[in-house]
Amino acid sequence: MHAVPTFRKGGVHPPDQKVFSREQEIVRLPLPSELVVALSQHLGAPAKPLKAKGDAVEKGEKIGESVGFISADVHSPVNGTIKEIKTVTLANSVQCDAFVISVDEKQPEDVPKPVDWKKLKKEELLASVKEHGIVGLGGATFPTHVKYAVPRDKNVEYFLVNGADCEPYLTCDYRLMLEKGKEALEGALIAAKILEAKKIIVGVELNKKDAIEHLKQIISEEAWPIEVVGLKVKYPQGDEKQLLKATINREIPSGKLPIDVGAVVSNIGTCYAIYEAIVYKKPLYERIISVTGEGIVNPKNILAPIGTKVSDLLEFCGGLQGEVEKLISGGPMMGFAFFDTETPITKGSDGILALAAKKKARQTPCISCGKCVDACPIGLVPTLMYKQITNHNYEVAMNSLSLMDCKECGCCSYVCPAHLPLVHTFKTGKKMGRKK
16 A cells, blocks of 8 residues: 655644535626726735726736736736726735726627647747736735746756645635646646646645546546646645645755755646636636635635625625624635625635634633644744744744744644634734844
8 A cells, every 4th residue: 555645744634624615616707897906916016007097998908017026917807997096905914006997798709719839939938928917826826927937057857736725615726627627737738848847747635536537537638748646635735845745755945945946836726827828818817716615605616807806706606694703815724814895806816715603712821732833844833933923032933943934824723722823923923023
């Protein structure tokens, strides 16, 4: 018996809670009357607005231009008119300008002619990825053209595709693999051509065996040089450090990136967005999002335009039910709790969760039990980091305890018997440490 591939250090096993939406096929959201398209929906500098109040916009038109090295273009998801430009607060608490677009009743028909990407050079493919505003769709939203611009002194041996979908509740990547698996795999081939990667590996957790078999069947029929690896169901299996360890047994040193060990990692949704951008010249102006949880009347996996307000998504799913304790953008482990349903979704929104009220746990002092140490997949000591940050010793936490290596995955908070706000404290510690 071969051991099931996984990372060895830490990790937790929260209930996967995917039952609410895993059988729900992807459905397109009927166009809302208004969209709120933010200019900061990627890691790095906000895009520069290219339109003004009163301007008409067309579907797929660039309305925000990337500024600086780490930034991404923003495109209009619809034909419409810019009603106003206003400051919005996104679910992750980022404040930025956004276009409020009044949506035209008549929208253009999509009849794209496919492009033969095999005839294009890698430089042309990379330029197209930038032009179409592609960012990482696993939640981090790092601009893909920056990640794929490999330094001359580096080589990519492995291109790893994250199909783990390891966050509880979320099923958007799972449904994508089942319904658009061929396109996503072709997107991985395009990415590998840009990176000049020698091997392509797709990692999928074993609670999605039907997706694994489906991808393997496509690969066999097309004779594509792609390997699919079934991974142990363990959180955070989808993090790039853990995925590298599980699939190719390589460890990223502190302060380094996957490229430093000869690999690049992208989410399966990013690969699909790359396919659409290259083959159909389609900018990233819509995405699949799981609207799910105990508090949703009819949970769904929805293809929605970027800038859709959460209220429109909830209405499409029949609204809320029961006593909803919190709304979360993303998954319950790494997502952001928010309260305003007028908040728009962004390129990084993979889920909107409505979670049922739970009995409030009382916070107690740390007893140094070590559970957080055992759970940390990076091998940090959360209890010591917490104590240093709460005592305002930010530099000690950063320099002596490697605070900046923390991925904010939530494993420590999940197992803490004292119910301490560990991840929240680490986020604060990083901000304060950078300021100092």
